[in-house]
Amino acid sequence: MDTVAQGWTNVRPEEDGQRFTERSAERRQLFLKLQSLHPQPVFPSITWAFLQIADIEVIREVVQSHRIRQLFADRDYGPVTERNALDTILLWSQKQPRKDPTAASATSTHSQSKTVSNQPPSKSRLLNANILAGSKRTRSGHIIGGPEYSVGRHDGVRSNCKKRDGYLCAVSRMAEIDAAHIYPWCGLGGQNEERVVRFWDTLKMFWNAELVESWRSKLFVDANNPNRGTETVENMISLSALLHRYHSAARFALRPIQLSDDKTKLELEFHWLVVEGRKRQDEVNIMDEPLSSANRLSAGRGYGPLDRIDPNDDTIRIPLVSGTRFTMSTDDPVQRPLPDTGLLTLQWHLQRVLAMSGAAEWMEEDFGNDDDDDQDGQGVTSCDNVENWLQNVEPPENHRPSQISRESDSEDSVDGSFE
Numbered sequence: 406m407d408t409v410a411q412g413w414t415n416v417r418p419e420e421d422g423q424r425f426t427e428r429s430a431e432r433r434q435l436f437l438k439l440q441s442l443h444p445q446p447v448f449p450s451i452t453w454a455f456l457q458i459a460d461i462e463v464i465r466e467v468v469q470s471h472r473i474r475q476l477f478a479d480r481d482y483g484p485v486t487e488r489n490a491l492d493t494i495l496l497w498s499q500k501q502p503r504k505d506p507t508a509a510s511a512t513s514t515h516s517q518s519k520t521v522s523n524q525p526p527s528k529s530r531l532l533n534a535n536i537l538a539g540s541k542r543t544r545s546g547h548i549i550g551g552p553e554y555s556v557g558r559h560d561g562v563r564s565n566c567k568k569r570d571g572y573l574c575a576v577s578r579m580a581e582i583d584a585a586h587i588y589p590w591c592g593l594g595g596q597n598e599e600r601v602v603r604f605w606d607t608l609k610m611f612w613n614a615e616l617v618e619s620w621r622s623k624l625f626v627d628a629n630n631p632n633r634g635t636e637t638v639e640n641m642i643s644l645s646a647l648l649h650r651y652h653s654a655a656r657f658a659l660r661p662i663q664l665s666d667d668k669t670k671l672e673l674e675f676h677w678l679v680v681e682g683r684k685r686q687d688e689v690n691i692m693d694e695p696l697s698s699a700n701r702l703s704a705g706r707g708y709g710p711l712d713r714i715d716p717n718d719d720t721i722r723i724p725l726v727s728g729t730r731f732t733m734s735t736d737d738p739v740q741r742p743l744p745d746t747g748l749l750t751l752q753w754h755l756q757r758v759l760a761m762s763g764a765a766e767w768m769e770e771d772f773g774n775d776d777d778d779d780q781d782g783q784g785v786t787s788c789d790n791v792e793n794w795l796q797n798v799e800p801p802e803n804h805r806p807s808q809i810s811r812e813s814d815s816e817d818s819v820d821g822s823f824e
Contacts (some may be wrong), residue, residue: 407421407669409681410663413663413665413666413670413672414664414665415663416662416664416746416750417660417713418660418661418753418754423803424660424674425676425698425699425728426695426696427694427759428694429461429507430458432461435461435464435465435468435586436468436691436692437692438468440692445690446690446692447688447689447690447691448691449487449491449689449690450458450684450687451490451491451494451758452486452564452762453486453511453760453762454689454695454758454761454762455611455758456611456698456710457695458754458757459611459612460616462586462603462613462614463611479769480638481700481789486610489606489610492603492607493603493608493755493778494593494758494764495756496600496601496604496641497604497755497759498765499589499591502546502600510712518650533619537599547550551792555628562584564586564642565740565785566641566642566643567643569735569741569742570582570642570735572643574644574648575642575643575673575731576644576675576713577645577711577714577725578587578714578716578719579645581645581646582645582646583640583643583644583645583646583649584641584643585640585644586641587640587745587749587752588634588743588751588752593624594625594632595633595635598633601632601634605617608620609742610753617746618750619747620747620750620751622643623637623745623747623748624654626695626750628702632751638740638741639745639748640744640745641742641744644806647711649708651675651704652756653709655678655756655759656678656701656709657675657704658676658678658752658756658757658760659675659676659749659752660674660676660749661746661750662730664746664807667738668735668738669736669738670733670734670742670743671732671734671743671746673730673731673733673749675725675728675730676698676701676727676728677698677701677708677726677727678698678704678759679696679704679705680704680759680763680815681760681763682763683695683763684763684768687763695726695757698726698728700726700728701726702724702725702726710724712724712725713731715723735790749797755794792804808813
């Protein structure tokens with residue numbers, strides 16, 4: 406049984422026995438039943454990845470009703486499901502939606518299980534929330550931004566995040582931090598609310614609707630604008646620049662464990678993720694198992710290893726191994742609340758989907774023919790490529806702020822995000 410300290414509440418997304426993305430006995434039995442009903446139970450890699458971590462109750466209901474092939478692989482329903490799942494990951498990654506979702510795809514091939522990609526990583530999801538709020542350039546040089554892209558912003562959100570975390574990375578306890586979003590800023594609405602609505606509706610295909618709504622309700626709180634989110638400290642976490650980029654590349658995920666009843670302490674668990682070498686057109690057998698994160702000291706190919714500084718003695722370094730637990734704290738749970746455990750759970754799930762599907766390294770052409778000049782309202786504010794982004798913004802601060810700059814911490818500071 407999972408251990409919970411006295412005066413704490415269990416916030417684990419699943420039992421500890423499944424924390425390394427290792428398949429539970431019940432999920433395996435349900436997949437075996439599916440295989441008995443359909444000798445070739447193969448799915449697009451994105452759909453397959455979602456099914457590996459989807460709510461077991463959803464899997465049970467669909468398999469027992471014999472509807473899983475109709476919903477996920479039927480000629481009419483399957484492509485729609487795959488497109489919606491793909492766009493969910495695109496939004497999480499801050500990429501444009503596919504411009505022509507009905508375009509014919511290349512011939513599908515069955516991927517080899519447990520294959521690790523040797524291709525260089527695609528453009529990072531790195532983009533600063535503040536940059537997205539103002540004007541910026543597309544790759545073709547056009548300026549986009551302004552009021553139609555804005556969502557509710559609260560002064561001091563980033564400064565309160567950094568202050569809460571002691572101006573140190575929550576994971577490594579290193580200095581030179583970014584105040585990072587957990588749920589991407591571009592997914593808060595802007596001018597493309599329809600796509601954001603579809604994001605949350607798609608999640609309800611894989612998780613209980615009430616659970617998904619509890620995640621969403623932490624961000625979308627304005628009754629007059631129900632599909633436009635608001636920035637909150639609960640959607641922020643401090644990361645070093647390096648770990649920020651690792652997270653953007655889906656090389657690790659954070660799993661919530663337990664929250665103190667007074668909401669001043671939160672225990673998290675660190676997991677390295679290995680991006681599997683699957684292509685956009687690949688299909689995967691439902692019985693293929695994702696790579697386990699157990700005992701990993703790095704994500705491979707230069708992503709890690711890394712250490713965490715002991716909070717009681719900064720001369721001691723603790724290796725960050727998958728399963729390493731650490732505690733965040735706040736001295737003011739009202740003004741500087743800890744990261745929301747529901748949003749962390751969402752992050753835990755979608756980071757693993759990015760890694761196990763291989764989508765974290767798919768290039769832009771793998772997602773479809775997108776065009777930054779296409780302002781048809783079907784996508785959120787897009788991520789420009791890193792080169793153009795860097796040409797249009799000032800570089801991040803390269804020194805640890807003084808106490809004066811800490812307190813002021815202007816909203817104009819460039820400090821990055823999870824995106």
